[in-house]
Amino acid sequence: MKKIVATMFSAVWLGTLVLPSDGASLETAVYDPNPNHLWNRLNETLFVRTAQDGKKYGLDELDILYWYRTTHLLAGPSHQYALSVLDEFINTHGEKLVHDPVKKAFLQRDLWALFDWAAEGIDWDYVAERRALLQRLAIAIQRLELTTNEIAALPDNYVVAERNRLSDLPRGMFQTNGDWIAVGVNDVELTAPAHVRGFGGRSVFTVRFHDADGRQAGLDYLKRLGAVKPMFIYTTNSDLHEELGLNPALPEFPANSQWGLVRQMCVIDTEGRIQSTHVVESIQVRTYLNFNRFYGYAPLDRNPPQHFDEFRMSRDANAGLVSIASDERVFASNNRFFSKGFDPFPENRTWQTNDLTVHGNIVLKNCMECHPGPGIFSVNSFTRFLSGGPSFQTPQMMDFAPDREASATVNWKKRQFEWGLLRGLWMQID
Numbered sequence: 001m002k003k004i005v006a007t008m009f010s011a012v013w014l015g016t017l018v019l020p021s022d023g024a025s026l027e028t029a030v031y032d033p034n035p036n037h038l039w040n041r042l043n044e045t046l047f048v049r050t051a052q053d054g055k056k057y058g059l060d061e062l063d064i065l066y067w068y069r070t071t072h073l074l075a076g077p078s079h080q081y082a083l084s085v086l087d088e089f090i091n092t093h094g095e096k097l098v099h100d101p102v103k104k105a106f107l108q109r110d111l112w113a114l115f116d117w118a119a120e121g122i123d124w125d126y127v128a129e130r131r132a133l134l135q136r137l138a139i140a141i142q143r144l145e146l147t148t149n150e151i152a153a154l155p156d157n158y159v160v161a162e163r164n165r166l167s168d169l170p171r172g173m174f175q176t177n178g179d180w181i182a183v184g185v186n187d188v189e190l191t192a193p194a195h196v197r198g199f200g201g202r203s204v205f206t207v208r209f210h211d212a213d214g215r216q217a218g219l220d221y222l223k224r225l226g227a228v229k230p231m232f233i234y235t236t237n238s239d240l241h242e243e244l245g246l247n248p249a250l251p252e253f254p255a256n257s258q259w260g261l262v263r264q265m266c267v268i269d270t271e272g273r274i275q276s277t278h279v280v281e282s283i284q285v286r287t288y289l290n291f292n293r294f295y296g297y298a299p300l301d302r303n304p305p306q307h308f309d310e311f312r313m314s315r316d317a318n319a320g321l322v323s324i325a326s327d328e329r330v331f332a333s334n335n336r337f338f339s340k341g342f343d344p345f346p347e348n349r350t351w352q353t354n355d356l357t358v359h360g361n362i363v364l365k366n367c368m369e370c371h372p373g374p375g376i377f378s379v380n381s382f383t384r385f386l387s388g389g390p391s392f393q394t395p396q397m398m399d400f401a402p403d404r405e406a407s408a409t410v411n412w413k414k415r416q417f418e419w420g421l422l423r424g425l426w427m428q429i430d
Contacts, residue, residue, distance in 0.1 A: 031043060032098065038089060039107065042107075045081050045082055059315070060314070068121065070345075073118075074129045101146060102319055105150075108144040109265060111144065114137060119421050142272070145270045145272065154265075155318045156278050157280050158174060161311070169283075173260060179218070180208045182208055184397070185381060185384075185395045189412065190405070191381050201266075203265060204406045205405070209257070212257045226396040250376055253376065255289060257288055258288070260283060260286075262280060264281060265281050272423065306378070383395075
């Protein structure tokens with residue numbers, strides 16, 4: 001084993017520190033009924049964030065509660081606690097304590113996200129602390145690599161939710177040649193690059209379109225959409241100035257049509273390769289009720305032009321999907337569209353409270369931040385807004401196999417610094 005790894009093992013041993021509590025509480029018993037199980041203690045130490053009022057967050061979040069400006073695990077006692085429990089996990093081969101592939105995938109997923117977070121700030125500050133954390137995380141992630149059989153055993157949580165008739169869940173989203181069309185854009189790498197980048201390339205995002213008049217009508221509509229040229233034209237605004245905007249001649253899909261965004265989990269296999277899975281992390285659905293021109297927020301209780309539904313993976317044994325309530329709030333965790341890098345937890349003393357009613361986003365209003373236009377004007381995968389800048393050529397949207405998006409996402413991730421760093425640390429371990 002290379003020198004840096006040997007040094008890492010000897011730097012902190014679990015017996016030299018007092019952990020933040022006598023053990024995980026019953027409410028943090030996520031991986032085993034015993035709250036003091038190593039996996040539970042690891043999970044609590046790394047991923048549970050405590051508000052100033054003592055309330056704990058992070059156990060039921062889809063994404064880890066870390067932001068660009070977070071110093072948790074880098075400064076103060078939390079850093080040594082993290083190194084201690086990671087050393088215990090590594091030195092005792094803690095990966096062997098749990099064999100459930102779902103739990104294994106969950107822990108790997110969270111550790112991978114934490115690794116990327118720590119790596120993103122490696123040129124900023126806390127360089128030595130980041131290095132110590134990254135070295136340990138790299139080993140733990142590698143120990144949690146999933147076999148081919150384990151990946152195949154992960155649940156198809158969408159099928160389960162569909163079978164259980166989860167309220168408002170769109171049916172048949174993954175059905176071949178069904179009414180839902182898996183939409184791609186010709187000659188671009190990623191259909192929804194802002195979402196892929198926003199979550200570090202650890203999830204595959206696919207765009208789905210459901211024309212109210214059925215599949216063939218949807219395919220015909222996409223052809224008509226791509227045939228309109230030019231995509232942008234100059235118009236005169238109220239101040240009698242010319243401004244460039246989307247061509248109003250672009251055709252609209254019929255009312256009650258839907259656009260969906262599906263996010264699916266990626267894991268790392270025993271060969272160190274990124275593999276997409278059929279585990280759905282989230283589904284966002286926008287139903288277009290009418291096409292009156294509007295901007296900004298559309299109140300959900302006033303017959304809005306768009307109606308929003310969202311479903312998210314829970315942390316239960318089968319990764320079951322749950323629907324999001326209309327007034328539900330979450331911290332803008334790991335979502336670079338909204339968080340602005342600010343951490344609402346105690347390290348940032350300028351915030352007086354961690355109350356979700358103050359700092360949380362209403363989930364079903366988040367989409368309106370980036371999709372406020374009417375009809376097709378709000379479909380950023382078509383307009384290419386937030387996708388590196390719109391093209392003056394009309395994008396050609398068409399029916400694409402979802403596997404194409406998965407391959408493109410993996411290829412994008414392989415080019416990122418964080419992935420190269422993880423692979424490099426693995427080479428030093430080997």
